[in-house]
Amino acid sequence: MSRLDKKAIVAGPGYSRWLIPPAALAVHLSIGQVYAFSVFKNSLVASFDTSLTAIGWVFSIAIVMLGLSAAVLGTWVERSGPRKAMLAAALCWGVGFMVGSAGIATGQLWLLYLGYGVIGGIGLGIGYISPVSTLIKWFPDRPGLATGMAIMGFGGGALIASPLSNKLMAVYDPDFVSTEPGAVASGSALASTFVTLGIVYTVFMLIGAALVRVPPGHGDDSTAEHSPGSNGALVRxxxxxxxxxxxxxxxxxxxxxxxxxxxxxxxxxxxxxxxxxxxxxxxxxxxxxxxxxxxxxxxxxxxxxxxxxxxxxxxxxxxxxxxxxxxxxxxxxxxxxxxxxxxxxxxxxxxxxxxxxxxxxxxxxxxxxxxxxxxxxxxxxxxxxxxxxxxxxxxxxxxxxxxxxxxxxxxxxxxxxxxxxxxxxxxxxxxxxxxxxxxxxxxxxxxxxxxxxxxxxxxxxxxx
Amino acid sequence: MSDDTTTTSPAVIALAWALVGIPLAYGLWQTLVKASALFTG
Structure with a gap:
C-alpha cells in the first residue's frame, strides 16, 4: 500500500475535520492563479512579438483542458483519493509553469501552449475536483459551506497571483513598473517569474496533499458508508x-x-x-x-x-x-x-x-x-x-x-x-x-x- | 463527522488556517486597495 493511497490517508480517531478546508484551500488558492493570467498578457505579447489573440489562446487552452481533464480523470480522482490527486495536480501545475518558462526563454510559443495550457490545464482539472468529494464526506451536514470554502479559494487565488506576479516581474526586471500604462517585463523576467511561481505553487499544493485525510471508514469505497441523495439515491x-x-x-x-x-x-x-x-x-x-x-x-x-x-x-x-x-x-x-x-x-x-x-x-x-x-x-x-x-x-x-x-x-x-x-x-x-x-x-x-x-x-x- | 471528540491540537488547526489565510488576506488587501480607486478615482 502506497502512502498516497486512500487507505493510507484514513484519518485517525479525533482528527479534526477543520484541517480539511485549509488542505483544499492550499490547492485551490494555487490553481486560482489561472484567472490572473492576464497580468502577463502585455509582456508575453512583447516577448513573443505576436498578437493578443495568440497569447489569449494560452488561457483558453488551459480552461478547456481543465474541463476535459476533470471529466476524463474524475473517476480516477475519486478512486485514487485526494492525496494522490493533489500530488498529480501539483506536479502538472508546477511542470506546466516550468515548460512554459522554457517556452518564453527560447521564444517558442508552442511550448507555452503545451506547458501552461495543456500540462498546467490538466493540473487545474485534477486540482479543482481533488478535494470536493472529500470535503462533502467530511461535512455531510454542511456540504455547501465546505465546498464553498474550497471553491472560494479558486476565486481568491487570482487576488493573490495578480499583485504577486507584478512584484516578481519587477524584482527580475527593475525597469518594469506595473502601474505604468502599457508596461512590459523582459522575457527573462517573465521566464524567472514563471519558474518562481511554479516552485511556490508546487510546494504549497504539496502541503495541502500532506494535510488531507479521508474520513474514518472511507479508505475503501466498496465498504464505506455513503451519504445518499435526497431520495436515497446512490448513483455511479x-x-x-x-x-x-x-x-x-x-x-x-x-x-x-x-x-x-x-x-x-x-x-x-x-x-x-x-x-x-x-x-x-x-x-x-x-x-x-x-x-x-x-x-x-x-x-x-x-x-x-x-x-x-x-x-x-x-x-x-x-x-x-x-x-x-x-x-x-x-x-x-x-x-x-x-x-x-x-x-x-x-x-x-x-x-x-x-x-x-x-x-x-x-x-x-x-x-x-x-x-x-x-x-x-x-x-x-x-x-x-x-x-x-x-x-x-x-x-x-x-x-x-x-x-x-x-x-x-x-x-x-x-x-x-x-x-x-x-x-x-x-x-x-x-x-x-x-x-x-x-x-x-x-x-x-x-x-x-x-x-x-x-x-x-x-x-x-x-x-x- | 462532528468535532466533539477531536484530539487535534488547536495550534495545528490555527497553523493550517494561517498558512492559507495569510496569503488570502494579502490578496484581499491588495484588491481592496485597487478597488478603492472606484470610489476615489
Missing part, C-alpha cells in the same frame, strides 16, 4: 450522465457561467462606456480598474456566502435565485444601468456574486441528486459545462459587440443587445433548474445501495 458517474437531471444541471451551470462571463470579460471598458457622453467617460481608467477589483471580491465572497446559504434554503431555491433574480438584475442593468454608477456597480456586484455562487454550490447539488458514491467523478464530468461556457460566453458577447464597435468607444445602449441576450440565456437556465426532479430509482446502483443500507443499519444497531 457512468449512470449519472444518462439521467436528465445531470444534463439539466449541465445547462444550468453553462447558462450561469456564460452570463457571468458576459460582464467579467468586458468589465473595465463596459463601466466606462456606460457613462460616456460626447465621447468622454465620467469614469476614469483607474476607477474602471477598481471596478474589476470590486467584481473579483464579489466573485470570491459570493462563492462562500451563497453556497453556505444553500445548506439552509436548499439547492434548487438557491439556483432559482441565481438565475431568476440574476435575470431581473441583468434586465435592470440593460435598461437602467446608466442611470448612476452606484446602480451600475450594485447590480454588477450581485450578478457576479451569483456567478461565483453557481460554481461553489454545484457539488452540493450533485450530492443531493446522486449521493456521495461517485460525486467527485460526476462533478468532473459536469465541469465540461464550464469549459463550453468559457468559449461560448466571450464568443456571444464579443460577436454582438463587434457589430456596433470597439469596447472602450461605445455607449450604454450599444451593450443592450448583448445584455438582453444574456437575459435569454439565464431564462433557459432558470427553466432547466425547474425541470430538475429527484433521480429515478432505475439509475440507483443496486449493489452499492443495498450494501450501504446494511452498513447504516449495522451502525445504528451498534449504537443502541
Amino acid at each position: 458517474a457512468s449512470q449519472a450522465i444518462r439521467t436528465p437531471q445531470f444534463w439539466f444541471l449541465w445547462v444550468v451551470l453553462f447558462c450561469n457561467v456564460t452570463a457571468g462571463i458576459g460582464i467579467l470579460e468586458q468589465a473595465a471598458p463596459m463601466i466606462q462606456d456606460f457613462f460616456r457622453e460626447n465621447g468622454d467617460s465620467s469614469v476614469t481608467a483607474a476607477a474602471a480598474g477598481g471596478f474589476v477589483g470590486v467584481l473579483s471580491l464579489a466573485n470570491m465572497i459570493g462563492r462562500f456566502v451563497w453556497s453556505s446559504l444553500s445548506d439552509r434554503i436548499g439547492r434548487k431555491p438557491t439556483y432559482v435565485m441565481y438565475l431568476g433574480v440574476g435575470l431581473v438584475l441583468y434586465l435592470l442593468l440593460a435598461l437602467f444601468g446608466s442611470s448612476s454608477t452606484f446602480v451600475f456597480v450594485a447590480l454588477a456586484v450581485v450578478i457576479i456574486s451569483y456567478y461565483g455562487g453557481g460554481f461553489a454550490t454545484v457539488p452540493a447539488y450533485l450530492k443531493d441528486l446522486f449521493g456521495t458514491l461517485e460525486v467527485g467523478a460526476i462533478h468532473g464530468r459536469l465541469l465540461t459545462a464550464w469549459a463550453a461556457a468559457g468559449v461560448a460566453g466571450p464568443l456571444i458577447v464579443n460577436g454582438i459587440l463587434d457589430t456596433v464597435g470597439e469596447p472602450g468607444n461605445l455607449v450604454a445602449a450599444d451593450y443592450r443587445p448583448a445584455l438582453l441576450t444574456m437575459v435569454g440565456v439565464l431564462a433557459v437556465g432558470f427553466v432547466a433548474n425547474l425541470m430538475i426532479k429527484p433521480v429515478s430509482e432505475d439509475h440507483f446502483d443496486d449493489d452499492a445501495h443495498a450494501a450501504n443500507e446494511d452498513r447504516i443499519s449495522n451502525r445504528k444497531e451498534a449504537l443502541r
